[in-house]
Amino acid sequence: MSLAGFEVEVQRSAADGGVVTEDMTLSMGPQHPSTHGVLRFVVRADGEVMKEAIPDIGYLHRSIEKIAEKVGWHGFLPYTDRVDYVAAMFCNHGWTMACEVIAGIEVPKRAEYCRVIADELCRLHSHLLSVGSMAMDIGAFTPFMHAIREREYLNDLFEELCGSRLTFHYMRIGGVGWDLPPGWIEKMAHFLDRFEPLIDEYDRLISYNKIFTERLGGVAVITAEQAIDYNLVGPNLRGSGVDYDVRKDVPYSIYPELEFEVPVGTGEMGAVGDCFDRYIVRMREMRESCKILRQCIRQIPEGPVITKVPRNFKPPVGDAYVRLESARGDMGWYVVSDGTAFPHRCKIRTGSFSAISIVQLVSRNLMIADLIAVIASLDLVAPEIDR
Amino acid sequence: MGDWVQSLIDGGMVPAAIPAWVHYLTAALVFGGVIVFGFVLPIAGITTWVERRIVGRIQSRIGPNRVGPAGFLQWLADGLKSMLKEDIVPTAADGPLFRFAPYVVMTGFVGTFAALPFTSALIVADLNVGILYVTSVTALVVVGILMAGWASNNKWSLLGGIRSAAQIVSYEIPAGLSIFPIVLLTGSLSMQDIIRSQGAGPFSWYLFANPFTFVAFFVFFVSALAEGNRTPFDLPEAESELVAGFATEYSGMRSVLFFMAEWGNLYVIGAIVTTLFLGGWQIPFAFENRIVQHVLEFATFFLKSYGVGVLVPIWLRWTLPRIRVDQMMTMCWKYLVPIAFVNLLGTAAWMLWVAPWVQMLVRVTLLGATFAGILMFLRRVVYHLEYAKLGRRHLSFNPLGTARSPG
Amino acid sequence: MGLGNYLRTIKEAVQTIGEGMAVTASHMVRKPVTLEYPDRLPDDVRVQDTLPFRYRGMLEVDLEICTACLACERACPIDCIVIDAEKDKAAGGLVMTRFDIDMAKCMYCGLCSEPCPTGAIHHTPEFEGADYSLESLVRRFVKAPTIAYRPKKAGETDPQIKPILDRGLRYIAEFAKGGES
Numbered sequence: 021m022s023l024a025g026f027e028v029e030v031q032r033s034a035a036d037g038g039v040v041t042e043d044m045t046l047s048m049g050p051q052h053p054s055t056h057g058v059l060r061f062v063v064r065a066d067g068e069v070m071k072e073a074i075p076d077i078g079y080l081h082r083s084i085e086k087i088a089e090k091v092g093w094h095g096f097l098p099y100t101d102r103v104d105y106v107a108a109m110f111c112n113h114g115w116t117m118a119c120e121v122i123a124g125i126e127v128p129k130r131a132e133y134c135r136v137i138a139d140e141l142c143r144l145h146s147h148l149l150s151v152g153s154m155a156m157d158i159g160a161f162t163p164f165m166h167a168i169r170e171r172e173y174l175n176d177l178f179e180e181l182c183g184s185r186l187t188f189h190y191m192r193i194g195g196v197g198w199d200l201p202p203g204w205i206e207k208m209a210h211f212l213d214r215f216e217p218l219i220d221e222y223d224r225l226i227s228y229n230k231i232f233t234e235r236l237g238g239v240a241v242i243t244a245e246q247a248i249d250y251n252l253v254g255p256n257l258r259g260s261g262v263d264y265d266v267r268k269d270v271p272y273s274i275y276p277e278l279e280f281e282v283p284v285g286t287g288e289m290g291a292v293g294d295c296f297d298r299y300i301v302r303m304r305e306m307r308e309s310c311k312i313l314r315q316c317i318r319q320i321p322e323g324p325v326i327t328k329v330p331r332n333f334k335p336p337v338g339d340a341y342v343r344l345e346s347a348r349g350d351m352g353w354y355v356v357s358d359g360t361a362f363p364h365r366c367k368i369r370t371g372s373f374s375a376i377s378i379v380q381l382v383s384r385n386l387m388i389a390d391l392i393a394v395i396a397s398l399d400l401v402a403p404e405i406d407r
Numbered sequence: 408m409g410d411w412v413q414s415l416i417d418g419g420m421v422p423a424a425i426p427a428w429v430h431y432l433t434a435a436l437v438f439g440g441v442i443v444f445g446f447v448l449p450i451a452g453i454t455t456w457v458e459r460r461i462v463g464r465i466q467s468r469i470g471p472n473r474v475g476p477a478g479f480l481q482w483l484a485d486g487l488k489s490m491l492k493e494d495i496v497p498t499a500a501d502g503p504l505f506r507f508a509p510y511v512v513m514t515g516f517v518g519t520f521a522a523l524p525f526t527s528a529l530i531v532a533d534l535n536v537g538i539l540y541v542t543s544v545t546a547l548v549v550v551g552i553l554m555a556g557w558a559s560n561n562k563w564s565l566l567g568g569i570r571s572a573a574q575i576v577s578y579e580i581p582a583g584l585s586i587f588p589i590v591l592l593t594g595s596l597s598m599q600d601i602i603r604s605q606g607a608g609p610f611s612w613y614l615f616a617n618p619f620t621f622v623a624f625f626v627f628f629v630s631a632l633a634e635g636n637r638t639p640f641d642l643p644e645a646e647s648e649l650v651a652g653f654a655t656e657y658s659g660m661r662s663v664l665f666f667m668a669e670w671g672n673l674y675v676i677g678a679i680v681t682t683l684f685l686g687g688w689q690i691p692f693a694f695e696n697r698i699v700q701h702v703l704e705f706a707t708f709f710l711k712s713y714g715v716g717v718l719v720p721i722w723l724r725w726t727l728p729r730i731r732v733d734q735m736m737t738m739c740w741k742y743l744v745p746i747a748f749v750n751l752l753g754t755a756a757w758m759l760w761v762a763p764w765v766q767m768l769v770r771v772t773l774l775g776a777t778f779a780g781i782l783m784f785l786r787r788v789v790y791h792l793e794y795a796k797l798g799r800r801h802l803s804f805n806p807l808g809t810a811r812s813p814g
Numbered sequence: 815m816g817l818g819n820y821l822r823t824i825k826e827a828v829q830t831i832g833e834g835m836a837v838t839a840s841h842m843v844r845k846p847v848t849l850e851y852p853d854r855l856p857d858d859v860r861v862q863d864t865l866p867f868r869y870r871g872m873l874e875v876d877l878e879i880c881t882a883c884l885a886c887e888r889a890c891p892i893d894c895i896v897i898d899a900e901k902d903k904a905a906g907g908l909v910m911t912r913f914d915i916d917m918a919k920c921m922y923c924g925l926c927s928e929p930c931p932t933g934a935i936h937h938t939p940e941f942e943g944a945d946y947s948l949e950s951l952v953r954r955f956v957k958a959p960t961i962a963y964r965p966k967k968a969g970e971t972d973p974q975i976k977p978i979l980d981r982g983l984r985y986i987a988e989f990a991k992g993g994e995s
Contacts, residue, residue, distance in 0.1 A: 046562050068566070068732055095891030098923035131990075159639065159729025162838060165466035169847055183870035183937065189923050192990070197924075198868060199990055217795050224791075225726070225837040230827040231639055232728050326990040331889070331929060388566070389642070389731045465841050468848045726838040727831060742824070784836060791840035803845040 043071060048391075050079050056153060056395065057402025061379070065388060073383035073391050075376050080406040088366035093119055093193060093333045096363070101187035103368055104404040106149055109135075109142035110346035112191040114353035114368070117272065117342040119193045122357050123335035130323040131195035132274045137316050138181070138190055139344075140309040141208075144215075145174050146347035147302045147309075154299055154396040155226050158235050163226045170218060173211055180204055193333065195326030205317055212310050219306055227303060236299060238290030240382045240394040247293065250381070251374040254349020255305065256398055259285035259298035266345035273344075278315050280308045295397035302399070334361055348372055348399055372404040438531065442520055451671035452482035458670070458721045460806065465725050477807045485663075492659035497560055500656065504558035508551050509657070509664035515547030516668040516675065523678045524598045526688050526704035537598035538586055541679060542579070545634060548668070549575045552643065552653050555665070559656040567652025570732055571636060571643030577739045578633040578640075584747035585627035588620050588754035589613055589683045602687030614684040615773040617766065619753035624684045626747050628715075631676040633735070636669060637720050639727040640735060677716010678708070685711050865939040868988055870922045872940040873915050875955045876978050880934040882908040882962035886926035894919035895926060895935075899962060908962035917943060918951040928989055932965060933982025 048061040058079035064071045084103055088096045100111040113135055120127060127135075152167030175185040180201055182190040190197055226232055242252070247260040257264055265282040267275045283304035285297030339356040349371030358364040375398040383391055416430055456471065456479060463470030471478030496505055522537045524530045534540050549572050556568015590596055592613060593604045605612055613620050633640040643652045654665045681687055688704035730738065757766070792802070851861055865871070882899040898912035927936050945951060963975075970976045 044562060068570075091891040094889070095925065098891065098921055098925065155728065159641070160725075160727060161462075162466055162725050162841075165468070166841075169467050172847070179869060180866040181868075183866070183868035183924065184922065187921070187923070189925075195990055197928075197990055198988055201866070201868070214796070221791060221795055221837060225834050226728070228830055229728065229834050230823075230830045231730055234734055235728060235731055324991065331885075387731060387733065389729075461842070464844075464846060465838050467841060467844060467846055469846045469850075472850075722835060722838060723831075726834045742820075784832065784839075787833070787836040788840045791837050792843070795840075797844060801845055802843050804843055 041066070046388075048073075056400050057405075059376070059395075059400065059402050059405070061391070061395075063383075063388065063391065068387050068389075070383055070386055070388060070391060073379055073386075075379050077376065077402075077405050080402045082407065084407045085366050085368060088363050090362065092362050093335070094331070096366070097192065098187065098189045101189055102403065103407055104346070104348070104351075104370065104401060105186055106401050106403075107142050107146035107347040108186065108188050109138045109190060110344060110351055111368075112188065113139060113273075114342060114344055114346075114351055115355070115366075116191045116193050117344065118340045118353045118355040119333075119335060121340035121342060122338050122355060123193075123329075123333075125194050125327055125329065127195050127327060128324045129274070129321050130199075131325045131327075133316055133320040134196045134200060134325055135191060136274055136278070137200075137208075137313060137320075138188070138196070140312050140316070141174060141177065142188075143309045143347045144306055145171055145178075147306050148174075150347070150396075150399045151222070151299060151302055154393075155232070157392045157396045158232060160226055160229075160232070163222060166218070166222065166225075170215060173214075177204070177208060177211060180207070192326055192329070194329040195324070197326075199325045205320075208313065209317055212313060216307070216310050219303065219310075223303065227300065233289045233296060235389075236289065236296035236393055236397065237294055239295045239390050240386060240397070241291040242293045242378065242382060244293070246378070246381070250378040252349070252378060253371045253374065254346070254399075255298055255301045256349065256371070256375055258283065259301045259397075260293035261285055261287075261297075266343050266350050270343055272342070277319065278312050280312050280315075283308065295393050298397040298399075332361055334359060346371065348375075348401070348404060368407060370404040370407070372398075372400045372402075376400055376405055442531065443517055447517055447520055447671055448667065450674050451667040452486060454670045454673060454717055455482045455485070455666075457717070461718070461721055462725050464806065465722075489660050489663040494661070495656075495658050497656055499560045501558035501560065504554050505656075506661075508555035508558060509661045509668075510551075511554060512548050512551030512668045513664050515545055515551060516672050518544040518547070519675045519678075522598060523675070524602055524682060524687060525708055526701045527599070528701065529705065530599065533597060533599050536596045538590070538596050538601065538679070538683070541598075541675075542583060542586065545672070545675070546575070546579060548634075548672075555657070556653040559653070561656055564653050564655050567643045567655070571653060573732070574636070574640060574642065574735060575634050577736060578630045578743075581626050581739060581743035581747040582630035582634060584744065584751055585623040585630065586683065587751050588623050591751075591754050591758065592616060592620070598682050598687075602682055602689060605686045605689060607686065607689045607691040609686075610770065610774060612684060612686040615770050615777070617754060617757045617761075617769060618773065619750040619757060620684065621773055622746060623750040623754075624680070626743055626750065627683070628676075628680060630739075630743060631680070632720055632723070633739070635672045635676055635720075637673070637724055639723070639730045641724075641729060642732055642735065673717045673720055674712060675716070676720070677712035677714070680715050681708060681712040685715065687711075862939040862941070867985075869939045870924050870937040872917060872922075872938055872943050873920060873926070873953070874936060874938045874940075875913060875915070876934045876936075876982060877910070877913065877955055877960050878934075878975050879932040879963045879979050879982055880910070880913070880960075881931060881965065882910050883931060885929040885931070886935050889925045889929050891923070891925060892919050892921060905961055907964060909959050910956050910962055911959050913955040914952055915955070916952045918948055927985065930982075930986060932963065932979060933985040934963075936982060936985045 043064045043066055046063040046065060048063055050058045050060045052059075060076040060079065062074045062076060064073075082102070084099055087099055091099065097112060097115060100115045101108040103111045119125075148167040148171050152164040155161075155163035155167075178188060178190075179185050181204060182188050182198055242250075242256070242260050244260045244262050247257050247262060252260070253264075261284055263282060263284050266272070267280075268282055283301050285292055285301055287294070287297060288300070289296040335357045337357060337359045339354065341352060341354045343350055343352050345351075350369075351371065352369035354365075354367040354369070355363055356365040379391075379394060379398070382394055386394065411434075416427060459481070460470035460478070471481040474481045474484045496502060519541045521531045522534055522540050524533070524537075552571045552575070553568050556564045556566075556571070559565070589601060593601045595601070601613075609615065614624050615621065636643050654662050657665060688708040690700075690703050690707050694700040694703070849855070849861075855861065862871075882897065884897055884899070887893075887895045887897050894916040896912060896914045896916075897910060899908045899910045901907070902909040922937070924937060927933070930936070943951070970979045
């Protein structure tokens, strides 16, 4: 891949001894074991220390937003899974919420509970992958496999619930596609009983390991002002000390009825807003999700799980912008309807897209090894960036 | 070995018309071939199998289990596959250097086997500078890695090669410094002398001789890990950062040579550690039957060096993350080197000024402390199993045992 | 950096590394969770049978109960279902001459199985669909022109069709039943 079109200014400097040095330009190319998905960074480096790492996106662009205009309201739901296939339930939820706001549909209570259960399980799913990949990028391969093992149990749960392990297509406009199968709640409770001690074990294995904390503590500190300026959301924002969570501040669905805390980075291994903070916020969020799930198990009511919507769904003219707290932060869905069976426009705002923009700022004077840590701590997933 | 060849010539077993040096050369080649193909390469290969099976269990899965019984022939299959692969040399790479680098690395690694004391009589060359020879030959690996990194014509490989050169050269210092206390205690550099001056049981190993050698053991172990490019020091081949570091452009048998050198090097580390600190091939009782004696000595040496040199680094590798370059340098120069110096001076002082009964007392204390440490560790392991609410039915002590049934 | 800091760093390093090693050692004695698919399962176990009923594997059409309503063809967002059905007075109803599903395009979303009135088109637990050519992935369900099924108001009595219909209805009964709109 040439650097044509990428005017990277290569600096040549003449030191006092008359030696001319030149920056090294590396392409951490689209195929790389640790850029999460298909990303590319053009790295200008002076040996091991980087001057800058410029992200190059677009390798995973699939025109999903344009496809929405072609396949119709119901037909677009499977495509939303692919917007962020690591945390697919949130995308389902976003699209259905937006359509329901436009059409003024009220979703039954049990359906909301089912949605929140699916969301929080998916948050566990996504965070497990995120912390696992982070550990793997730092060099510890075992925690990744343990995270994947736990994800397999979650996959089994999802498989029973909606038939699929990755692209769930669980929610429908007006509710959810399937009611909880008999015995599933007990299985989920059993999984939570097994899983919560394992988060602690994971902490003991890797989170507070001296090498790991040295690698992450104090690296790539993002202050609260920078985080807000660059539009970071989710664990990235909370890692920098800003207490903002869409579930608490702009509540939707049944979150007002649930009690949970929002973990915020405290700089325990360095400064507030370093890579370790973002990592540990995710670990704590997993524990909070378990709490939420247990409350949902206790509080879920009986009732219908969908408000039937006609096959030929034609919402009134209008638009809606809904926000929800995805695993990667504030996910925004802006949907415009022109009264026909096909949406006029769908725009998706994802957390990773803003996160990748801060990489260029934060990568100055980091080492190449730290760049990997930064990318992993920001939890970038390429499908979300490119859509 | 030289004496044996000489005896063959004198006894008329080989034609005397051919000059003696030809006989020596042939013997050297034959011996070398036997050792390399009969011992070194299988060790390196089997270690890959052992590692993959152990890693599997650490990660709640099974390792290779299809090729041969319990997957034992996997390494042969892998070697065969690599030999049949296309030999790709990048066009812009420096051809001769690129091709030569793996051989330099292998030489640096295989050359050490000439001085390893397997039993009291089974040592290819009992040099009187044995330990110095071993540490010097392993330094050839740096040259090979630098050659590989440069000749690949790939910036990532270059970075990997440079990192590795810095790492290995830096960690030679604490490694060497940790050998000196042992040399002080023995009074000789020869490997067999070092072993002979230790006794048989753990009580008389150099590991427990004084607190300074105890610390020197760990310093040496860490430095040797760093020299062998093992996690937590595997920056030069950091898989998730530099693809494969200096070995990125290598495919097929050439890359296998690099990785065999790495795995076989583990065994060499174990052998050196056993020689220096753990009493080598010494066994508590002497047998009249020389064959039994030597077999037991070989088994002792092999088990000790394999356990400490291969199994523990495998365990460490799959537990710990990777250290960054500057942190690695900090660790070497700010932590290991000063501690190694303190060890050296401390051992000298210990030998000069500490009374023998205090030495005995400290030896016993160190032994006891080690046992206590191991017990505490096992208790911690049991704690983890209980915390994860694992009953007896979730455990499997069979290392070759496998899987569950579906449903 | 003072001596206290120095020693504390070493102590923390040793402690955390030891803890990590204890966790790893505890894993070495745990049973692995691997399922040795496909060739080392007990003889009477097919993994496909252990999958849940809702599993969205490859699509299957029970032509005996297909009413040729074309609801699935309309619902599919990728247009991978192609059905040819014509009214044939002589045969007494709709006659299907083509029912092709291009499995290479199918994204296993389930939108086709939801509107089916009888559950004729449904997902099966089959997931082993790899083949050597793209054309072989087009599944053609109609071998000869077939008369479309007509659901009987009083319930199905034909003993050959009833079990298929029951299974199909059970499949679509899994989907969410709505409240009032």
